[in-house]
Amino acid sequence: MARILLINPNRYTEPPVPPLGLEYLAAALEGASHYCRLLDLTFAADTDADVRAAVDDCGPDLAGITVRNIDSAICHNNLFFLDEIAAVVELLDSLGVPVVAGGAGFSFAPEEIIQYLGARWGVDGPAEGVLPGLLDSLDNGDPPGAGSVLDGWSDPGWLAGDSSPARSSEGVDYERYLGEGAVGGFRTQTGCRGACPFCAEAGRKVVFRQPRAVVRELEAMAEGGVRKFHLCDSEFNQDLDYCHSLLAEMERARLGFDWALYMRTAPFDRELFRGLADTGASLVTLTYPSGAPDEPARAARAISLAKEYGVRVAVDYLCGFPGQTPDEVGRELDTLRRAEPDTVGVSNCIRLYSGTGVARKVMSDPRWRTGLLGEVDGNPGLLKPVFYCGIPLEELKGLVGSDPLFKIEGFERSSNYQRFSS
CATH class of the missing domain: 3.20.20.70 (Aldolase class I)
Structure with a gap:
């Protein structure tokens, strides 16, 4: 049995959003007989202290961190989230805990985000079907190579079962979320x-x-x-x-x-x-x-x-x-x-994401580049916000x-x- 610490680093509270994806994932991992703890940093007063305490308490073999969004996806008053998430990954690395990254936002540009965050592995798509296998490989001493991005769509069948996905909300303060307008x-x-x-x-x-x-x-x-x-x-x-x-x-x-x-x-x-x-x-x-x-x-x-x-x-x-x-x-x-x-x-x-039709059209035709806003050059995968x-x-x-x-x-x-x- 492997031990995993699932971390929600999302500090955006307008509105606050409970970490639904991690709740589903925690239930799937527990159902596969792995120990799982969910650490929600949304309302944390000291994120570093909370991460250190959780690592000391549960001694994880692996930490899973979710990227719900790359940024706030609005042109005016944009907020970029990856730097804050990368700081959590760096702290975990210093504590000797390897990190697998995933989440909806991660799947927008998995190869680029895994490099940006410095995570050991990533999951593109739903993780419930493939993350238990990653934990098993850690138990067996034969994990995939560093930088590997696992294909979550290769095994999404867990979704279609009558009893799955269950939901494990331990560690999520719903009373606080609801009180804050969630x-x-x-x-x-x-x-x-x-x-x-x-x-x-x-x-x-x-x-x-x-x-x-x-x-x-x-x-x-x-x-x-x-x-x-x-x-x-x-x-x-x-x-x-x-x-x-x-x-x-x-x-x-x-x-x-x-x-x-x-x-x-x-x-x-x-x-x-x-x-x-x-x-x-x-x-x-x-x-x-x-x-x-x-x-x-x-x-x-x-x-x-x-x-x-x-x-x-x-x-x-x-x-x-x-x-x-x-x-x-x-x-x-x-x-x-x-x-x-x-x-x-x-x-x-329009927020441009690498590989989308509108991004390809705008970036390949000089006629449209005058409408670009943001850091275009030296921005692999368009991780930093670029808008048309x-x-x-x-x-x-x-x-x-x-x-x-x-x-x-x-x-x-x-x-x-x-x-x-x-």
């Missing part, structure tokens, strides 16, 4: 079938959890006092049949809590919105990348159905792609005005005008669910 999280699937050219998660294999396993988890969390949730899937409505099955299971359980979620503008149907309303979904954030010909009509129809069933809608509208004109953006904003969602967050700066702004801020302000429906993003650190709760 909500609970849960996941029904991993991966994304989308092909959005700006997104580093696009095209990932999708694995769905068993609906009954999701509901059992939610029942346990609700019994523990969590009454508000935000779904942590990339986008909920990737498969309508699955959505209908899950919502039916949630309806039967009569969970009686409030939840929010992200959705794409397609696919959807009336039954989806009815199910959302009947299970307590109070807010849908609709992802709306501008420029697709069918996007305005789909968004308007989705907003109409949501309103019919009493579900509030926030639209995340991303514009300013290479070649997009202010007139095109103006027409889409007019469509949203007519559809009358509850609010529209407008972003004109095809619509200047002042021009965007002119398109939005004084209409209170629209909020230009990047100047306030808050989420949609916080804005609706205030």
